[in-house]
Amino acid sequence: MSDPLLSIKNMHVHYGAIHAIHGINLDVYEGEIVTLLGSNGAGKTTTLHSISGLIPLSSGEILYDGKIINGTPAHKIVGMGIAQSPEGRLVFPDLTVKENLEMGSFLRKDDRIGADLQEMIQLFPKLKERSKQLAGTLSGGEQQMLAIARAYMAKPKVLLLDEPSLGIAPILVQAIFEAIVQLNKKGMTILLVEQNAYAALKIAHRGYVLTTGEIAMQGPASELLSNPEIQKAYLGH
Numbered sequence: 001m002s003d004p005l006l007s008i009k010n011m012h013v014h015y016g017a018i019h020a021i022h023g024i025n026l027d028v029y030e031g032e033i034v035t036l037l038g039s040n041g042a043g044k045t046t047t048l049h050s051i052s053g054l055i056p057l058s059s060g061e062i063l064y065d066g067k068i069i070n071g072t073p074a075h076k077i078v079g080m081g082i083a084q085s086p087e088g089r090l091v092f093p094d095l096t097v098k099e100n101l102e103m104g105s106f107l108r109k110d111d112r113i114g115a116d117l118q119e120m121i122q123l124f125p126k127l128k129e130r131s132k133q134l135a136g137t138l139s140g141g142e143q144q145m146l147a148i149a150r151a152y153m154a155k156p157k158v159l160l161l162d163e164p165s166l167g168i169a170p171i172l173v174q175a176i177f178e179a180i181v182q183l184n185k186k187g188m189t190i191l192l193v194e195q196n197a198y199a200a201l202k203i204a205h206r207g208y209v210l211t212t213g214e215i216a217m218q219g220p221a222s223e224l225l226s227n228p229e230i231q232k233a234y235l236g237h
């Protein structure tokens, strides 16, 4: 197997005296959907923020394309090809849907921006209908779609998604997970943080389970789905 595109090595993260991440290792290979599961407070968002350069590591390394990226400013990490769709779908509420999508591409200098915008409104037809509407007036599910599409507009190699299904109506959850599969088929590598373990494992290639800052389990998604411990803890069996 080739080297991972993204690799976390023995990472520790603290918030003051709180030791949030206890030496985790995690690999994401090009073309994969990898899901990071775990309950409230496990450290999922902290892990994504660490990758994005929003939180400093206490120790350990994050490698992207073979290079150490921890310590690099967040905007440079976006420029290197890692984009995050944040938890709570933080869209710009006073900008229109189209303006939000344009914000996603503001670091780009290539001539494919218009084409990618078209691609996103085809993937999420709701966004097309609402392209001139202020993002703050969209439903929760629509804002989530917009947040994912905006992250895509940065044309990342790796897309970090933080709980895209959180607080969203079941029918839209399905549309969002289908869209994630479509993005992956377009060649995008995805690290998907979820509490909805079933839906995430259904679309992922591999998964990791984070329990209070440690990786408790990892493996192919199909194996995790049929693992009795996971079924008991996360799948409500």
Ligand SMILES: Nc1ncnc2c1ncn2[C@@H]1O[C@H](COP(=O)(O)OP(=O)(O)OP(=O)(O)O)[C@@H](O)[C@H]1O
Residues within 6 Å of the ligand: 015, 018, 020, 038, 039, 040, 041, 042, 043, 044, 045, 046, 047, 087, 195
């Ligand atoms: N800014 C902060 N200051 C202090 N502690 C924090 C901060 N952010 C997170 N933590 C703590 O770090 C731990 C991990 O939090 P994190 O937000 O990464 O969890 P999570 O797995 O994303 O949870 P959730 O599913 O609820 O979003 C928690 O104990 C949390 O209270």
Ligand SMILES: [Mg+2]
Residues within 6 Å of the ligand: 044, 045, 046, 087, 162
């Ligand atoms: Mg979180």
